[in-house]
Structure formats: structure tokens, C-alpha cells
Amino acid sequence: MNILTKYALSWIGLVALAIINGVIREKWYGQFMNELSAHQLSTVIGIALFGFFIWILTGVWRIESARQAYLIGATWLILTITFESLFGHYVMNHPWNKLLHDYNIFKGRVWIFVLIWTAIAPYLFYKIRS
Numbered sequence: 001m002n003i004l005t006k007y008a009l010s011w012i013g014l015v016a017l018a019i020i021n022g023v024i025r026e027k028w029y030g031q032f033m034n035e036l037s038a039h040q041l042s043t044v045i046g047i048a049l050f051g052f053f054i055w056i057l058t059g060v061w062r063i064e065s066a067r068q069a070y071l072i073g074a075t076w077l078i079l080t081i082t083f084e085s086l087f088g089h090y091v092m093n094h095p096w097n098k099l100l101h102d103y104n105i106f107k108g109r110v111w112i113f114v115l116i117w118t119a120i121a122p123y124l125f126y127k128i129r130s
Contacts, residue, residue: 003061003063003064003068004068004071004072004075006061007057007061007072007075007076007122008072008075008079010057011075011076011079011080013053013057014050014053014076014080014118015083017046017049017050017053018046020049021042021045021046021049022042024045025038025039025041025042025045029041030042036108036109039102039108039109039110039111040108040110043110043111043113043114046114047113047114047117050114050117050118050121051117051121054121054122054125055125058122058125058126058129059129062129063122063125063126063129065126066123066126066127068126069122069123069125069126069127070122070123072122073118073119073120073121073122073123074119076118076119076122077115077118077119080115080118081115084099085099
């Protein structure tokens with residue numbers, strides 16, 4: 001199995017971390033904060049969890065080039081947006097405007113930073129490790 005396939009499959013780990021992060025938000029600190037603050041804190045925690053996971057992955061499966069790092073980040077970004085959109089709309093039955101709500105940075109919604117981090121972290125860790 002080539003390294004790009006390994007990283008594409010490892011995206012499932014990012015999904016698992018995102019679900020765990022969401023459950024912790026809903027069952028624990030989200031009860032003591034307003035929804036926007038809980039969303040923002042959850043975003044910071046998610047970025048940290050993703051960073052830790054990606055750091056481990058880049059130590060186990062060395063990224064060989066900047067191009068490869070960009071491909072991994074782009075793959076994860078596409079998988080994340082596709083999953084969030086299709087699962088959210090067709091399985092969870094959320095309307096499109098609800099799904100797009102978390103992308104509105106002007107209303108304090110910071111989900112976009114998770115997407116940016118997911119896309120650039122492989123390259124940043126590649127540069128740190130090389």
C-alpha cells in the first residue's frame with residue numbers, strides 16, 4: 001500500500017477524533033457555555049487533537065516531498081468537506097443553510113480553521129521533520 005493510500009485511510013482517524021470531540025462538547029462543557037463559545041472551544045480542541053494525530057502519523061509514515069504533503073492535505077480537505085456535506089444533509093437531514101452556518105466567520109463560527117489546519121498540517125509537519 002502506498003503512502004498516499006495510507007494517509008487517505010488514516011482520515012478515518014480524523015473523523016473518529018472529531019466525533020469524540022463533539023461528544024465531549026455536548027456531554028460536558030457545552031452544558032455550561034453558550035453554543036457559540038462551545039463551538040469555538042471545540043474548534044480549538046479539535047485542532048489540537050488533529051495536530052497530535054497528524055504529528056504521530058507523519059512520524060510513522062514519513063512524507064517524502066512537499067508535493068506529497070500537499071496531496072495528503074488536499075485529500076483530507078476534500079474528504080472532510082464531502083463527508084460533512086453528504087452525511088450532514090442526506091443522513092442527518094440538515095438543510096444546506098444549517099450546514100453552511102459553521103462557515104460564517106463573521107458570526108464567530110470558526111470551523112473553517114479546522115479545514116485550513118487539516119489541509120496545511122501535513123506540509124507543516126513535513127517541513128518540521130525534514
